Amino acid sequence: MTARFSFTLAATCGRARTGVISTPRGEIRTPAFMPVGTAATVKAMRPESVRETGADILLGNTYHLMLRPTAERIARLGGLHTFMNWDRPILTDSGGFQVMSLAELRKLTEDGVTFRSHIDGSKHMLSPERSMEIQKLLGSDIVMCFDECPALPADRARIEESMRLSMRWAARSREAFGDRPGHALFGIQQGGLEQDLRAESARALTGIGFDGYAVGGLAVGEGQAAMFSVLDYAPGQLPEDKPRYLMGVGKPDDIVGAVERGIDMFDCVLPSRSGRTGQAFTPRGAVNLKNARHAEDPRPLDEGCTCPACRSYSRAYLHHLIRAQEILGSMLLTWHNLHYYQQLMQGLRDAIAADDLPAFVARFHATRAEGDIPPL
Numbered sequence: 001m002t003a004r005f006s007f008t009l010a011a012t013c014g015r016a017r018t019g020v021i022s023t024p025r026g027e028i029r030t031p032a033f034m035p036v037g038t039a040a041t042v043k044a045m046r047p048e049s050v051r052e053t054g055a056d057i058l059l060g061n062t063y064h065l066m067l068r069p070t071a072e073r074i075a076r077l078g079g080l081h082t083f084m085n086w087d088r089p090i091l092t093d094s095g096g097f098q099v100m101s102l103a104e105l106r107k108l109t110e111d112g113v114t115f116r117s118h119i120d121g122s123k124h125m126l127s128p129e130r131s132m133e134i135q136k137l138l139g140s141d142i143v144m145c146f147d148e149c150p151a152l153p154a155d156r157a158r159i160e161e162s163m164r165l166s167m168r169w170a171a172r173s174r175e176a177f178g179d180r181p182g183h184a185l186f187g188i189q190q191g192g193l194e195q196d197l198r199a200e201s202a203r204a205l206t207g208i209g210f211d212g213y214a215v216g217g218l219a220v221g222e223g224q225a226a227m228f229s230v231l232d233y234a235p236g237q238l239p240e241d242k243p244r245y246l247m248g249v250g251k252p253d254d255i256v257g258a259v260e261r262g263i264d265m266f267d268c269v270l271p272s273r274s275g276r277t278g279q280a281f282t283p284r285g286a287v288n289l290k291n292a293r294h295a296e297d298p299r300p301l302d303e304g305c306t307c308p309a310c311r312s313y314s315r316a317y318l319h320h321l322i323r324a325q326e327i328l329g330s331m332l333l334t335w336h337n338l339h340y341y342q343q344l345m346q347g348l349r350d351a352i353a354a355d356d357l358p359a360f361v362a363r364f365h366a367t368r369a370e371g372d373i374p375p376l
Contacts, residue, residue, distance in 0.1 A: 005141075005184040005211050007243050013357040015235070015262040018349045021212075021243055023141050024182040025081070026088045028056040030243065031259045031348050033341045034091060034267040039064050040074070040084040043272050044327070044334040047086045053307070053335065054342030057089040057142075059267045062134050063098035066124070067117050071137035079139030091142035091267075093247070094131045094173075094188075097149045108148070110165070128172035140183070144214065145173035147188045152222040159192035159217075166190045166216075167204040174208050184211035186245060192217055193226055195233055202237035212243040215263070219248045228257055235262035252281060252344055256364055259348050260357065271341050275334030278322040280309075282340065283367045289333065293375045294319040307339035308332065 007030075009019040021028040035042045035050055038061045042050050050058065060080055065071055074083050080090055096113075099106065103115035103124075112127030131146040147166035150158060170187050177185045187210035191197030205213060215234050218227045227249075235244050245265035246258050255266055271281065278290040282302045289301075297315040305311075309318065309332035321329030351360035 004181050007212070007241065009241070011353045011355070013352045013355050014260065016259050016348075016352045016357050017262060017264060018352040019264070021089075023089045023184070025141055026056065028089055028265075029345075029349060030264040031255075031345055031352075032056060032265050033255070033345045034059040034265065035272065035338055035341075036061075036267055036269045037084065037086075037090075038269070039068070040080060042334075042338075044276060044330040045272070045338070047084060049335060050086075050338065051088070053338040054346065055088075055338065057091060058086055060090050060092045060138065060140065061098065062092050062095035062131060062138070062144075063102065063126075065092075065138060066095065066126075066134050067119055067122075071134040075137040075139075079137075081139055089141040090139075092135045092138055092140040092144065094144040094146040095126050095134070096131075096147045097248070099126055100149055100151075110168070112146070112169075113148075128169045129176040132173055132176040136177075136180075142184045142186060142212070143177060144186050145170045145177075145188055145210070147190060147216060149190070149217050149220065150192070152192060152217070152220050152226075154192060156192075156194060156197075159190075159194060160197055163190040163192075163197050163201050167201060170205060170210075171208050174210070186210055186212040186214050186243075188214045188216040188247070189234060189238065190217045193222060193230055195230075198230070198234050199237050202234075206239055210242070212245060212265075213238040214245040214247050216247050218246065219250055219254075224254060224257070227254070228261070231258055231261040231263065252341070253365075253368070255341075255344065256348070256361055259352075260361065271337035272334045275332075275337045276330040278329070278333065279337075280318075280333050280340075281337050282372070283364075284370055284372050285368045287372050289315070289318050289322045289329075291319075297375055299373075299376070301336060302340075305336065305339065305343075307336045309336040 006022045037058045102118045105116045107114045114125045128146040135143040148162045150162045187205035189201045191201045243264045246263045280287045294315040300310040351357045
């Protein structure tokens with residue numbers, strides 16, 4: 001078992017890459033999708049079940065865990081891996097995005113962000129140093145530097161000011177993180193939709209030096225076309241020999257397009273959140289199990305899928321569970337969605353390794369265009 005974090009690039013196809021991130025807790029095959037375990041759990045799933053879907057790594061949320069049950073309590077109980085019974089790698093975000101989007105009465109200064117919890121109104125402060133401390137207490141394998149992520153659209157002056165503050169915070173995060181063999185610290189590129197600001201951000205981050213680099217500040221309201229226009233150049237501004245992580249993305253076609261443009265890692269709440277609201281992802285697109293058309297359909301959700309929902313239950317039964325708001329419905333559809341996402345990532349990895357990604361992408365889009373299978 002390796003004592004340090006490393007990234008090995010195995011093959012490329014155009015700008016797309018496949019490889020392996022090695023950590024003391026196991027290997028992460030890239031391109032990789034990280035299910036989101038916001039509060040030390042992937043909602044409606046046992047950790048063992050998440051692993052069965054093919055996930056190599058989970059994402060935990062610094063903001064939520066610092067508020068409840070607190071990072072200090074988790075540390076006393078053996079760290080996040082022990083606490084949630086997940087023995088493979090965990091990446092934790094810095095908390096910056098949630099502070100900006102969820103917390104109340106925020107005050108942003110050079111030092112950090114003072115805010116009140118959206119849960120109970122208690123007052124807290126997050127800074128680069130405190131974010132690093134919390135993520136160390138959690139025992140994260142991959143730590144994200146603390147940054148600010150303004151919502152888009154925003155004017156250039158606001159984006160520029162925010163990006164440069166994030167770069168100063170990145171340097172403080174690097175210093176506070178220190179030397180922790182076996183653990184990695186990722187920098188986060190900012191700059192909105194401005195190519196020159198993203199280039200400036202990339203230069204600042206590479207000058208500081210990180211184990212991996214995230215493309216931040218996207219999937220915050222700009223739309224897919226604008227996101228792809230940034231991804232046409234942003235990954236190439238970052239070091240080729242380090243993992244590239246697109247934060248908070250996304251829908252299956254977002255992921256496929258981002259992989260084509262050189263992204264290695266993804267996370268999103270969409271597969272689990274959609275599963276809890278009756279939406280299932282399939283090769284033919286999303287299926288809404290709430291719809292009456294499924295009420296008497298004895299067929300599986302997806303005949304080509306091997307997840308428990310598709311192996312053992314009919315569309316009619318899944319429709320009943322969702323309409324009746326039974327917990328089992330959320331469990332089965334979440335499992336299915338996470339399975340679908342991991343199968344998509346495996347297909348992308350295989351296609352890149354075979355130098356056949358364009359054909360894979362063409363089939364992906366053609367199948368989705370066919371739409372869901374009609375009812376009997």
